[in-house]
Amino acid sequence: MSGHSKWATTKHKKAIIDSRRAKSFAKLIKNIEVAAKMGGADLAGNPTLYDAVQKAKKTSVPNDNIDRAIKRGAGIGGEAVEYSSIMYEGYGPNGVALMIECLTDNKNRAAAEVRTALSRNGGTLADPGSVAYNFTRKGVIVVGGEGTSEDDVMLAVLEAGAEEVEPHAQGFEIITDASDLVTVRSALQDAGIDYESADVEFVPNLKVEVDADTARKVFRLIDALEDSDDVQNVYSNFDLTAEVQAELEEDD
Numbered sequence: 001m002s003g004h005s006k007w008a009t010t011k012h013k014k015a016i017i018d019s020r021r022a023k024s025f026a027k028l029i030k031n032i033e034v035a036a037k038m039g040g041a042d043l044a045g046n047p048t049l050y051d052a053v054q055k056a057k058k059t060s061v062p063n064d065n066i067d068r069a070i071k072r073g074a075g076i077g078g079e080a081v082e083y084s085s086i087m088y089e090g091y092g093p094n095g096v097a098l099m100i101e102c103l104t105d106n107k108n109r110a111a112a113e114v115r116t117a118l119s120r121n122g123g124t125l126a127d128p129g130s131v132a133y134n135f136t137r138k139g140v141i142v143v144g145g146e147g148t149s150e151d152d153v154m155l156a157v158l159e160a161g162a163e164e165v166e167p168h169a170q171g172f173e174i175i176t177d178a179s180d181l182v183t184v185r186s187a188l189q190d191a192g193i194d195y196e197s198a199d200v201e202f203v204p205n206l207k208v209e210v211d212a213d214t215a216r217k218v219f220r221l222i223d224a225l226e227d228s229d230d231v232q233n234v235y236s237n238f239d240l241t242a243e244v245q246a247e248l249e250e251d252d
Contacts, residue, residue: 025059027232028055029069031055031232032056032073033069033070033081034073035049036072036074037073037074040074041074041076047185051199053066058196084104085101085102086101086110087101087132088100089125089131090123090125090131092122092238093217093221097131097204098123098234099234100234102228103232110231113231132202135204137200137203138176138177138202139174140197140198141198142172142174143173143194144195145171148172150167152193153193155191156188157184160187161177162176163175175203178200181198207238208238208239210240212248216248216251
């Protein structure tokens with residue numbers, strides 16, 4: 001039940017990471033602020049904040065920025081933040097399904113930017129519920145493959161509630177029920193296994209294989225959506241065969 005395009009787009013994302021570092025930092029900071037606002041500033045008692053902070057640190061967000069974000073989110077020191085969470089549903093080229101997760105302080109701006117990105121890149125906005133039925137909220141933990149075997153990972157997480165462990169060229173992806181994410185992540189830590197990220201995501205129930213031309217168009221659309229400061233995450237149901245991935249790598 002992988003289906004979302006995290007691994008398929010890794011190489012593609014790395015090609016533009018430098019130009020997006022500041023924007024990526026801003027979105028990670030926003031995640032920290034929202035987590036602190038919802039659950040308080042104590043990392044030990046707020047697992048969502050803990051994972052948001054860990055993700056930011058692994059992306060090299062400076063500790064001072066992280067500390068300030070926690071204080072802003074928790075309302076410490078007089079600062080305060082207020083974001084609305086909005087989920088848009090849409091279709092990309094060739095009917096690829098999209099879930100577009102926004103965190104914004106201006107709903108009208110977010111809506112306009114999402115519509116513009118879709119319309120300019122072969123996508124359309126969908127009616128609420130017309131796409132969401134194909135996705136389920138799941139815990140997704142990404143583990144790097146260096147020095148870690150599949151047996152090590154499975155031994156650590158299966159009894160903790162992991163539903164699936166999927167090996168990839170870059171490592172492993174662990175799928176859990178959303179409510180089991182913290183338990184499984186803790187089991188990895190107890191086993192001494194480092195992880196890249198631990199998030200609750202929208203995972204597609206049914207994947208659709210696409211050709212290289214469609215994949216390029218979908219990538220451009222996702223890039224355009226993620227250019228918006230208000231768009232936090234884009235989830236999709238497209239899947240790439242090994243042959244299509246090899247063809248796309250030749251583009252770089």
